[in-house]
Amino acid sequence: MARKKLRHTYINNPLKRKTTFKKRKNGFLKKVDEITTLSDIRACAIIYTLDEPEPKVWPSNQGLESVISRFRGVSELAQSKRMLCQENLLKRNIMKAQGKLMNEIKKKEIGLFMCQYFASWNNLDNANIIDQNDITLLANKKLEITKKNEILQVQEVTPAIENGGETMTEGEQTLVANVDAMPNLNWSNDNIDDGDGDGIDVKIGRC
Amino acid sequence: MARKKLRHTYINNPLKRKTTFKKRKNGFLKKVDEITTLSDIRACAIIYTLDEPEPKVWPSNQGLESVISRFRGVSELAQSKRMLCQENLLKRNIMKAQGKLMNEIKKKEIGLFMCQYFASWNNLDNANIIDQNDITLLANKKLEITKKNEILQVQEVTPAIENGGETMTEGEQTLVANVDAMPNLNWSNDNIDDGDGDGIDVKIGRC
C-alpha cells in the first residue's frame, strides 16, 4: 500500500497481481519470521503456486529442509518437491485444456500436501517422548471413520467424549484420548464448494 | 513497529511478549486476509496457544467454521476445540508439574491438530471430482510405511519415482501417483530436537 489506497479486491491484471503477490509474499514471510522470533510462536507457512513449481515453505525453505534432511539422511522433501514440480508442469498443461477442473485438483493436492507436510513436520519433534503411535492411530482412525461413513453414511454418532478433564496424567495417554475424541472430525464425502480457488496457495495463514 | 526499532529477538518480558504477540497476530491475520483476497492465494493460519484455549484459525474463524458446520450439520470443529480446550487445561496442569515435557506434547498435539485440520479442510473441497480415495490412500500409505519402517528400519529404499511428466491425464490418477510417489516422506521414529518450543503456536510461522 502506497500511493494508492488498496482496494481490497482481487487484482484482475495478471501481471500486477503477480507482482503484488511477490512483494507481499516476502512481507508475509518476513512477518511470520518476526512473530515467530518474538514470541516463541510456532508457525508454518506454505506458499503454493502453480506458476512457481516449488512450493514455498516456512520455516525457511532451507531451515525446514535442513532439519528434514538431517532427519532422514536424504532430503525426500526435495524429491517430493521435484515431483510436485513435474506434477505441476503436467497439471499446467491439463489446466490449459480443462480449466476449472484444475482448480479442484489443485485444492485437493494442496490439502494433501499440507496434511503430509504437517504430518512429517510433526515427526520432526521428539518422537521418543510420545511415539508415532498417535499418528498411526490418527491414520487408523481416519481409515476407520472413512469406512464407517461409507457404511453408516448418516449416523450422526457424536460420542461427544467429555472426558477432557479427567485423570490422565501421562502424555501419550492424553494424546490418544485426544485422537479418540475426534471421530466426528470425519471424512464425509459430501460435496461443497467453498468459493473460487485458483492458482496460488499460502499455507499459513489461515486456511 | 514504532518509537523504537524492533530488536529481532525473543521478548523475555512475558507481559510485553504477550501484548506484542496479540498485536502482531492481528496484523498477521489481516495480512493473510489481504494476500488471499488480492491474489487468489489460498492461505491458512492456525494460531495455537496454551493460554488461549481455542486455536485460532483462518480463513476467518467463522469463515471456515461456518463452512464446516454447513458441511457437517454440526460444528464438530467447535467440539474439537472445546475438547482441545479441556485438554489444554489439563495439560497446563501437567505442565506445571512436568515442565519441559509439556513442550513435546504440545508440539505433537499441534502437529496432529494441523494434520487433522488440513485433512478436513481438504475434504471441504469438491470431493466429488476426486473422491476421498486419495486421502484414504494417504492414510493407508502412512500405515504401510510405518509398518515397513518398523520392520525394515534402515532400508533407504528411495524408489525415486521419476514418472512425473509421464502420460497421465486424469486428475485422480495424477493424485494417486502423487501419493504413491511419496513413500519416502515416511514416519521414521528417529529422535530429533528442533530447538525450543514453548507456549504459542501460529500455524504459519514457525515452530
Added chain:
DNA sequence: ACAAGCCATATTTGGAAGTC
C-alpha cells in the same frame, strides 16, 4: 492483568523508471 485507544515512528509496498 487485560483491553482499548492514541500517537509517533518503523515498515511495507504500490507505482514509475531503468536494466537485462
Added chain:
DNA sequence: GACTTCCAAATATGGCTTGT
C-alpha cells in the same frame, strides 16, 4: 516480461495512558 531500485503514501505497531 522479470527484477531491482527509489520514493512517498499507507499501514503496522511499540509504548503509554486510562478504564475494568
